[in-house]
Amino acid sequence: MSPITAERKETLLRRYGSKTINANAGPGGRRPGGFRGPGAPPIGIKGGKPKNIAATINRLLAYIGRDKVKILFVFACVVSSNLSSLGGSYILRPIINNLVSAERSVEEKINNLVMGILILACIYLVGVICTYLQQRIMIVVSQNALVKIREELFRKIQKLPLKYHDAHTHGDIMSRFTNDLDSVGEMLNHTMVHIFSGVLTLIGTIILMFVTNWLLAIVTTATIPLLIYAGGLIGKQSRKYFKDQQQALGAVNGYIEETIAGQKVIKVFCHEETAMEEFAFLSDDLRKKQIMAQFFGGIMGPVIHNLSQISYAISATVGGILCLTSNFDIGGLTIFTNYSRQFARPINELAMQMNTIFAALAGAERVFEVMDETPEAADPAKAIEICSEANKTEGARVVKGEVVLKDVTFGYIPGKTVLKNINVIARPGQKIAFVGSTGAGKTTITNLINRFYEIEEGEILIDGINIKNIKKDSLRSNIAMVLQDTHLFSGTVRENIRYGRPDATDEEVVAAAKIACAHSFIKRLPEGYDTVLEGDGANLSQGERQLLNIARAAISKAPILILDEATSSVDTRTEKYIERGMDQLMKNRTTFVIAHRLSTVRNADKIIVLEHGEIIEQGTHEELLEMAGRYYQLYTGAVELD
Ligand SMILES: Nc1ncnc2c1ncn2[C@@H]1O[C@H](COP(=O)(O)OP(=O)(O)O)[C@@H](O)[C@H]1O
Numbered sequence: 001m002s003p004i005t006a007e008r009k010e011t012l013l014r015r016y017g018s019k020t021i022n023a024n025a026g027p028g029g030r031r032p033g034g035f036r037g038p039g040a041p042p043i044g045i046k047g048g049k050p051k052n053i054a055a056t057i058n059r060l061l062a063y064i065g066r067d068k069v070k071i072l073f074v075f076a077c078v079v080s081s082n083l084s085s086l087g088g089s090y091i092l093r094p095i096i097n098n099l100v101s102a103e104r105s106v107e108e109k110i111n112n113l114v115m116g117i118l119i120l121a122c123i124y125l126v127g128v129i130c131t132y133l134q135q136r137i138m139i140v141v142s143q144n145a146l147v148k149i150r151e152e153l154f155r156k157i158q159k160l161p162l163k164y165h166d167a168h169t170h171g172d173i174m175s176r177f178t179n180d181l182d183s184v185g186e187m188l189n190h191t192m193v194h195i196f197s198g199v200l201t202l203i204g205t206i207i208l209m210f211v212t213n214w215l216l217a218i219v220t221t222a223t224i225p226l227l228i229y230a231g232g233l234i235g236k237q238s239r240k241y242f243k244d245q246q247q248a249l250g251a252v253n254g255y256i257e258e259t260i261a262g263q264k265v266i267k268v269f270c271h272e273e274t275a276m277e278e279f280a281f282l283s284d285d286l287r288k289k290q291i292m293a294q295f296f297g298g299i300m301g302p303v304i305h306n307l308s309q310i311s312y313a314i315s316a317t318v319g320g321i322l323c324l325t326s327n328f329d330i331g332g333l334t335i336f337t338n339y340s341r342q343f344a345r346p347i348n349e350l351a352m353q354m355n356t357i358f359a360a361l362a363g364a365e366r367v368f369e370v371m372d373e374t375p376e377a378a379d380p381a382k383a384i385e386i387c388s389e390a391n392k393t394e395g396a397r398v399v400k401g402e403v404v405l406k407d408v409t410f411g412y413i414p415g416k417t418v419l420k421n422i423n424v425i426a427r428p429g430q431k432i433a434f435v436g437s438t439g440a441g442k443t444t445i446t447n448l449i450n451r452f453y454e455i456e457e458g459e460i461l462i463d464g465i466n467i468k469n470i471k472k473d474s475l476r477s478n479i480a481m482v483l484q485d486t487h488l489f490s491g492t493v494r495e496n497i498r499y500g501r502p503d504a505t506d507e508e509v510v511a512a513a514k515i516a517c518a519h520s521f522i523k524r525l526p527e528g529y530d531t532v533l534e535g536d537g538a539n540l541s542q543g544e545r546q547l548l549n550i551a552r553a554a555i556s557k558a559p560i561l562i563l564d565e566a567t568s569s570v571d572t573r574t575e576k577y578i579e580r581g582m583d584q585l586m587k588n589r590t591t592f593v594i595a596h597r598l599s600t601v602r603n604a605d606k607i608i609v610l611e612h613g614e615i616i617e618q619g620t621h622e623e624l625l626e627m628a629g630r631y632y633q634l635y636t637g638a639v640e641l642d
């Protein structure tokens, strides 16, 4: 086996890394078990900085702003806990001065000491309670905001047109719910309070330093610019390396995701060794970048701390001299040296929070981006509700199921026409078949009838009503559809069939399964209709999955039925068997059938032959054979369907 070439390495890093960086570190980035190094900032820094900080912050604030009273209470708690910690430290001064005083008796000193310590204890107790409350309430506020954002995002995703899903990978959409929302949550939970509290501590400490001894304060605070400079320098490096780390992290996650999903294919083509080698390369790349990121992330604290020790030493020395030469008191010196040690802490913390903030803002921006997408066109004000004879609903217009496509021209991508001038008339109860090679546009036609996509030219009418004027929900619930790609949900067989009509009885579920020829295999399942299907029906064969999909459509009372290669994975014998059920299913319904096996469409009222998005022939089986055109060739095997 050949080692990975430099070119391939480059491709691996770019493909997986960039894919997942854009997708915000990819799925798994922040989930438990993801490859997240300890101390790594939340994933979500995209291109370093978010684009429109002010607008994003405003929008986030609007979410937490709904809990105004709680927020005010949190801030009051932060102020109180800061005041208590600063005040407490300031009270040490008289306590110490009392102890070293030459004028008081021992008894007096002890009394004062006990008194002082009691006051101190009370002050700190208030501080502890405030800190507890501020954390507790802030978490409630931020979780309230998060749940709103999450639900809004989910609702939005349900409303987005299929066009959006065509252009975005699942991983990308999912990571907005996981990585992005997580980093927003991280910031709302802790960072905001941290920053506010840090700033208060910093200002308070500096004020107290000046109050205690202004000369010493000037000497000590002179080192602040040095601290900020050093912090900024390291922060810049560490941000850069964190970005590299995340990119590498994304690459590793992306690679794992793909190899797990494609495990079967990897085995079929014996690519295990290559996969392992490529993974080892990506993993090692992550190791290198992680070392740098963690190093710079880790030295920030110690560097700031050590630099602040210098100011501590200076203030202790100068303070000592002041004690000896002027009338600076010992108590004052003690609390001052404490302050000079303390005031670097908030600077350090603020510097560390920048990563979280940038990550959260970038995450929030990606979430809002989805929320701002244009949803499926809303129903017009006078949209009509429709229903079938078999399933009459109040206020809805009963339709017989006539479907007409008039001069329909459509393309998924502007400028690239997929369907050209399609004209189809399906009378109520007729069976219309579409045949044609792969990519001819068969599925696309059904996508348009269902309004998965909006047409540009022409119109589609159901019983003479333009589908644009029919309520979308009502339209879709009146078209039963067996999609070309099956999808089953985690749940029992019964639940999956009932997905087609939630109010169906158990008997109706069984009847639908019988129509779809699924009853006998369901009976053989360990728990029959109560067998739980896992991971898109992984415990079933492809054909069995198709039968369940047909059953799901069969349970619906919709007047229009669309079967898109519904039996492509079912053996010919079962297919023959289903036919009887199908005839029953199609009775009194307008049906569109797309099938690869032409034998299954022979009895259609009309067969439409499509090629490159155009109708080239149409008629009944006999008429088309007589025409001796394309259909004839396909049917007699002169030309294969490709
Ligand atoms: N979601 C999509 N976005 C862009 N192009 C698409 C999409 N779905 C299908 N197409 C293109 O439209 C053409 C017709 O596809 P389709 O209707 O699925 O063919 P088929 O006749 O095999 O069902 C194909 O060339 C395909 O590449």
Ligand SMILES: [Mg+2]
Binding pocket: 442, 443, 444, 484, 564
């Ligand atoms: Mg298709």
